[in-house]
Amino acid sequence: MNTQPADCLDLNDFSLELLAVARLYSELEARINGAVAAACQPVCRLCRECCCAVRFCRESVDSYWLGIIAAVSGQDVGAFDEGRGWLSSQGCRLKVGRPPVCYEFFCEAIVTAEVNPAVVYALKVLGRLPGFVGARALGGRHLVTLSRFELSRVPIAKIRQRVAIAEAIFTDCQEIIRAGHGRVDRLSRVMKPPKVNA
Ligand code: SF4
Numbered sequence: 001m002n003t004q005p006a007d008c009l010d011l012n013d014f015s016l017e018l019l020a021v022a023r024l025y026s027e028l029e030a031r032i033n034g035a036v037a038a039a040c041q042p043v044c045r046l047c048r049e050c051c052c053a054v055r056f057c058r059e060s061v062d063s064y065w066l067g068i069i070a071a072v073s074g075q076d077v078g079a080f081d082e083g084r085g086w087l088s089s090q091g092c093r094l095k096v097g098r099p100p101v102c103y104e105f106f107c108e109a110i111v112t113a114e115v116n117p118a119v120v121y122a123l124k125v126l127g128r129l130p131g132f133v134g135a136r137a138l139g140g141r142h143l144v145t146l147s148r149f150e151l152s153r154v155p156i157a158k159i160r161q162r163v164a165i166a167e168a169i170f171t172d173c174q175e176i177i178r179a180g181h182g183r184v185d186r187l188s189r190v191m192k193p194p195k196v197n198a
């Protein structure tokens with residue numbers, strides 16, 4: 001049995017600049033987590049399916065970046081369970097440091113429960129923000145795939161800028177989800193808006 005991702009890491013192995021941007025990402029992810037959970041909860045709490053799987057959870061244990069995110073957040077999630085991963089009777093035990101794919105999936109029931117396509121779009125963009133921050137972090141490689149050595153070569157300013165852009169997009173998504181409409185120009189950096197019928 002593995003321990004939580006943070007336990008296999010020594011944060012002293014990483015630069016202060018990397019840890020600082022990891023904290024920014026962690027704070028952003030916590031907000032994304034809360035927003036996605038709030039939007040999906042009415043449907044998910046009635047659902048008898050389970051869309052989580054240990055094979056998805058495992059990336060959080062294997063990825064240095066996600067391990068750093070878990071460690072800097074200070075969350076105490078206990079041990080990784082080889083049979084259930086991070087899933088508990090209360091849902092996912094990881095509040096941050098989840099694999100980006102965990103935020104990207106919205107089942108048909110979630111999508112069809114929302115009648116406003118602008119809100120569905122904003123929700124999908126919200127779910128892609130963790131992946132957006134880490135995309136092409138080093139060459140074509142995503143942050144979550146990088147080794148400890150490769151993380152030391154990541155251009156921190158680029159990641160910091162991505163977090164700032166993602167923060168602005170997050171605010172726009174929240175406004176669309178709240179009001180049912182809003183600006184989509186920044187969201188389109190993450191995902192094309194749906195076509196509007198004339
Ligand atoms: S995302 Fe869909 S399949 Fe997964 S728990 Fe929620 S309602 Fe069920």
Ligand code: SF4
Binds near residue numbers: 053057092098102
């Ligand atoms: S949301 Fe949590 S429990 Fe579900 S697959 Fe992702 S890491 Fe595992």
